[in-house]
Amino acid sequence: MTDSTARLGTEERDGTTVLTLSGHLGAGEAGRLWRQTVRASRAPGPLTFDLGALEYCDMSGAALLVAAETAHGGPVTLTGASPSIAAMLQRARKAGAAPPVVRAARRFADVDILAPLVGGFAFLGELAVAVVTLPVRFRMLRLPDIWRYADQAGVRAIPLVLLLGYLMGLILAFQSAVPMRRFGADLFVANLVAVSLLRELGPLLSAVILAGRTGSAFAAEIGSMKVNQEVDALVAMSLDPMTMLVLPRLIAAMLVMPAMVLTLDIAGLLGMATVMKAFGYPLVTVMHQVQSATSSLDLFGGLFKGMCFGSAVAAIGCKTGLGTGVGPRAVGLAATGAVVGGIVATIFLDGLFALLFYRLGL
Amino acid sequence: MTAAIHVEGVAQRFGTRTIFRDVSFEVPTGEVFAILGGSGCGKSTLLNQLIGLLAPTAGTIEILGNTTTGPAGASGRLAMQRQIGVMFQSGALFGSMTLLENVMLPLEMFTDLPPEGRESVARVKLGLVGLGHAAFLMPAEISGGMAKRAGIARAMALDPPLLFLDEPSAGLDPITSAELDRLILQLRDDLGTTFVLVTHELASILAIVDRCIMLDRNAYPDGGGTIAIGNPRVLRDEGTHKMVRAFFRREIPE
Numbered sequence: 355m356t357d358s359t360a361r362l363g364t365e366e367r368d369g370t371t372v373l374t375l376s377g378h379l380g381a382g383e384a385g386r387l388w389r390q391t392v393r394a395s396r397a398p399g400p401l402t403f404d405l406g407a408l409e410y411c412d413m414s415g416a417a418l419l420v421a422a423e424t425a426h427g428g429p430v431t432l433t434g435a436s437p438s439i440a441a442m443l444q445r446a447r448k449a450g451a452a453p454p455v456v457r458a459a460r461r462f463a464d465v466d467i468l469a470p471l472v473g474g475f476a477f478l479g480e481l482a483v484a485v486v487t488l489p490v491r492f493r494m495l496r497l498p499d500i501w502r503y504a505d506q507a508g509v510r511a512i513p514l515v516l517l518l519g520y521l522m523g524l525i526l527a528f529q530s531a532v533p534m535r536r537f538g539a540d541l542f543v544a545n546l547v548a549v550s551l552l553r554e555l556g557p558l559l560s561a562v563i564l565a566g567r568t569g570s571a572f573a574a575e576i577g578s579m580k581v582n583q584e585v586d587a588l589v590a591m592s593l594d595p596m597t598m599l600v601l602p603r604l605i606a607a608m609l610v611m612p613a614m615v616l617t618l619d620i621a622g623l624l625g626m627a628t629v630m631k632a633f634g635y636p637l638v639t640v641m642h643q644v645q646s647a648t649s650s651l652d653l654f655g656g657l658f659k660g661m662c663f664g665s666a667v668a669a670i671g672c673k674t675g676l677g678t679g680v681g682p683r684a685v686g687l688a689a690t691g692a693v694v695g696g697i698v699a700t701i702f703l704d705g706l707f708a709l710l711f712y713r714l715g716l
Numbered sequence: 717m718t719a720a721i722h723v724e725g726v727a728q729r730f731g732t733r734t735i736f737r738d739v740s741f742e743v744p745t746g747e748v749f750a751i752l753g754g755s756g757c758g759k760s761t762l763l764n765q766l767i768g769l770l771a772p773t774a775g776t777i778e779i780l781g782n783t784t785t786g787p788a789g790a791s792g793r794l795a796m797q798r799q800i801g802v803m804f805q806s807g808a809l810f811g812s813m814t815l816l817e818n819v820m821l822p823l824e825m826f827t828d829l830p831p832e833g834r835e836s837v838a839r840v841k842l843g844l845v846g847l848g849h850a851a852f853l854m855p856a857e858i859s860g861g862m863a864k865r866a867g868i869a870r871a872m873a874l875d876p877p878l879l880f881l882d883e884p885s886a887g888l889d890p891i892t893s894a895e896l897d898r899l900i901l902q903l904r905d906d907l908g909t910t911f912v913l914v915t916h917e918l919a920s921i922l923a924i925v926d927r928c929i930m931l932d933r934n935a936y937p938d939g940g941g942t943i944a945i946g947n948p949r950v951l952r953d954e955g956t957h958k959m960v961r962a963f964f965r966r967e968i969p970e
Binding site: 493494578579582583584586587589590591592593 | 764767768769794797798800802804805806808809810811821822824825870
């Protein structure tokens with residue numbers, strides 16, 4: 355390569371604008387000269403490209419010449435182009451002339467409030483049909499699948515549940531003990547932590563753990579099955595994806611959630627007991643306080659709430675999974691949607707339960 | 717001979733875009749039928765309509781005596797799907813099961829075979845596509861061509877009278893591809909199985925396909941449709957449409 359850079363010369367000859375391109379016109383040079391060339395081509399009157407000194411021109415260079423022609427808007431005279439460069443230009447003209455597919459302008463986010471609502475109701479309807487027709491399709495509900503999901507969603511989450519529960523109890527007890535101590539009421543920290551754990555925090559925190567660990571996993575699993583046409587394959591075999599994919603996950607989540615909530619409650623109470631012990635209260639006193647403050651209704655109400663949260667998280671995970679679009683990015687979107695949807699639904703449901711329990715006087 | 721598939725005036729629109737319209741054809745029982753065309757002409761769309769994954773925007777489809785379109789199409793689709801086998805482009809094997817379990821799944825769902833019976837049947841099917849040795853491998857551990865063959869084994873699990881194969885020999889080496897062609901002919905001759913293939917492999921088309929439909933996305937000024945139906949060897953020698961000639965004789969249309 356003697357002269358690796360391309361140059362653009364502009365001159366006026368008898369009212370004709372002549373653009374002289376010389377040197378090596380590759381993708382890099384075309385990029386450098388693009389704006390300049392296109393601007394120069396907008397000159398009124400006839401236009402001539404003098405390509406006599408152009409040693410090399412690739413497809414990007416040819417695209418630049420085509421763009422310049424388009425910018426000029428009228429016929430352009432070529433002089434001095436070698437046969438190969440002229441042929442290249444001809445090919446670029448033809449390739450660039452294909453009519454572009456008109457696409458609706460893309461917005462960054464389609465905000466459509468109704469669509470997910472309608473989709474959610476449709477999903478609930480399909481789920482109801484799957485449950486009602488289960489006796490006929492009992493074969494499609496594979497029990498080993500349920501155990502596998504229960505293991506994945508529950509058993510493997512136990513260490514995390516224990517850790518978070520213990521820390522939560524510890525923090526709650528410590529944070530509330532400091533102000534309560536000023537009133538000499540720090541013994542009642544046990545009551546406070548026990549009630550809030552059993553009634554609220556146990557189910558809520560377990561649902562958040564389930565949404566983060568399992569709801570997203572359900573969405574990603576079903577989503578990649580969808581992308582890989584496995585869901586289509588099920589339908590084409592007249593197997594119902596609701597019964598084969600969604601129901602086992604839903605049942606597994608409903609089975610493991612009460613156990614997770616109970617584990618979290620116990621771990622939290624242990625955390626609280628640790629703090630109380632450090633403050634000098636004997637464990638017997640703490641236990642007595644917990645017993646007097648809570649009833650079995652609190653515990654079972656919490657476990658029931660956990661079960662409802664679990665089914666909501668699992669259902670939303672499966673629904674976003676089945677709604678996965680095309681391509682690998684869609685799987686990630688589905689997983690994100692499952693976590694967000696699961697947590698939002700949990701908190702909504704929790705509000706409903708608060709209202710319900712209050713009206714029922716529980 | 718009765719028709720296994722009867723398609724009348726089928727169309728598909730997505731929004732304002734017409735993929736194809738007025739597609740009509742019949743596939744007699746025991747025929748190897750192919751859907752051909754350049755990429756983007758709606759071959760896979762037509763296949764999805766046939767196997768009941770996509771409802772056409774117009775027209776009727778009747779498969780093995782079941783009408784699968786229109787208001788009463790849902791029950792017809794279910795009845796039809798019980799009687800067909802489908803191999804998807806990538807195999808679409810269930811990732812959490814071994815190849816053997818993949819082939820056993822339809823047997824488990826739709827037959828009363830005891831577990832050991834299911835396993836022997838599934839092993840025979842895997843052996844037919846040359847995967848007897850890979851029965852206990854997971855789909856993630858095998859190559860694309862093997863996944864495709866396992867997909868065919870699963871589609872054949874219930875010995876359906878009608879098999880849909882989406883690009884069965886794409887990405888296979890010439891030897892395996894030729895073996896697959898022979899298997900298709902064998903099943904057609906011995907069991908009277910009807911085949912519908914979506915394929916690009918010219919050699920395979922000329923070797924085994926009895927009749928084919930060619931779609932093109934510029935068949936009409938406003939969208940795609942049918943440009944030819946007939947025997948591929950005849951179309952190769954006597955086809956007049958420029959895209960038919962382009963396809964069979966590799967002429968670049970001007």
